[in-house]
Amino acid sequence: MSQYSAAKAAVEAETFEEDASLSIPDYLEKTYWWAYVRPWAVRIFEREWLVNLILWGFYKPLRDLTLQAMGSAIAGRTLKISCCYGQLEPMLAAQVKAGGGSLDIIDIAPEQLKNARRKLTRFIEDGVVTLMRRDSTDLDLPDDFYDRALIFFLPHEQPEDIRRQTFYEAFRVVKPGGQVYVVEFAKPKAWHPLKYIWHPVLCVLEPFASPLWTHEMATWLPRGGAGCQIKTKKIFGNFYQLVTVTTPKG
Numbered sequence: 001m002s003q004y005s006a007a008k009a010a011v012e013a014e015t016f017e018e019d020a021s022l023s024i025p026d027y028l029e030k031t032y033w034w035a036y037v038r039p040w041a042v043r044i045f046e047r048e049w050l051v052n053l054i055l056w057g058f059y060k061p062l063r064d065l066t067l068q069a070m071g072s073a074i075a076g077r078t079l080k081i082s083c084c085y086g087q088l089e090p091m092l093a094a095q096v097k098a099g100g101g102s103l104d105i106i107d108i109a110p111e112q113l114k115n116a117r118r119k120l121t122r123f124i125e126d127g128v129v130t131l132m133r134r135d136s137t138d139l140d141l142p143d144d145f146y147d148r149a150l151i152f153f154l155p156h157e158q159p160e161d162i163r164r165q166t167f168y169e170a171f172r173v174v175k176p177g178g179q180v181y182v183v184e185f186a187k188p189k190a191w192h193p194l195k196y197i198w199h200p201v202l203c204v205l206e207p208f209a210s211p212l213w214t215h216e217m218a219t220w221l222p223r224g225g226a227g228c229q230i231k232t233k234k235i236f237g238n239f240y241q242l243v244t245v246t247t248p249k250g
């Protein structure tokens with residue numbers, strides 16, 4: 001079985017736990033066990049209104065901005081690096097189906113993949129969506145395979161070296177001339193009132209997030225994004241950003 005067919009077979013696995021070489025990374029278990037890793041966490045957080053509240057009402061605008069940027073009918077192969085709560089994934093899958101494309105979603109946490117399977121059943125049955133248990137730092141997928149990848153609020157949850165490796169892998173699997181979309185926090189404008197409330201909260205709950213407030217996304221891209229075309233759209237007084245990176249053509 002080829003590397004990719006083996007990966008596709010993983011969608012059928014009941015538990016997503018078969019691969020003994022994979023485990024929940026330390027930073028995820030220690031910092032975010034309450035948000036992603038436990039089954040009860042999924043039962044609490046899989047509510048779009050709650051995620052919207054946590055993002056100060058901006059989950060839906062960010063979700064829609066992302067979907068609009070990626071296009072209403074998405075052809076070719078799309079990779080989503082890590083799951084997220086809410087309706088982004090079913091809505092993205094619908095756009096991929098409309099374009100005749102395919103969508104692969106990876107995550108390291110079995111509970112997240114099971115949750116995604118519940119939300120995406122019909123797209124999995126149609127053969128549009130494949131779920132795979134993978135570490136973002138070692139995707140074990142072929143080079144230059146995907147037309148695009150989406151990373152939605154993952155970098156701020158990863159330590160610096162892991163964040164860089166996640167980007168390295170994203171750029172490795174995306175074809176030359178393809179896109180990597182990144183949705184994240186950004187450096188808020190000086191006048192932003194949340195700057196003073198949210199930053200201390202982030203420092204406690206999200207200890208790896210503060211560099212996103214002080215550095216441009218290119219900081220963590222391979223070779224600082226050299227040769228890539230980088231388009232950044234910031235919203236809500238620069239609190240959030242959608243960065244679209246087009247990789248250099250071959």
Ligand SMILES: C[S@@+](CC[C@H](N)C(=O)[O-])C[C@H]1O[C@@H](n2cnc3c(N)ncnc32)[C@H](O)[C@@H]1O
Binds near residue numbers: 051086137
């Ligand atoms: C995308 S991020 C944040 C999502 C955002 N808070 C939301 O729900 O809208 C959270 C996901 O990243 C996954 N994750 C964290 N580190 C990972 C890694 N090294 N490889 C794959 N998935 C990872 C977690 O398991 C979790 O499902």
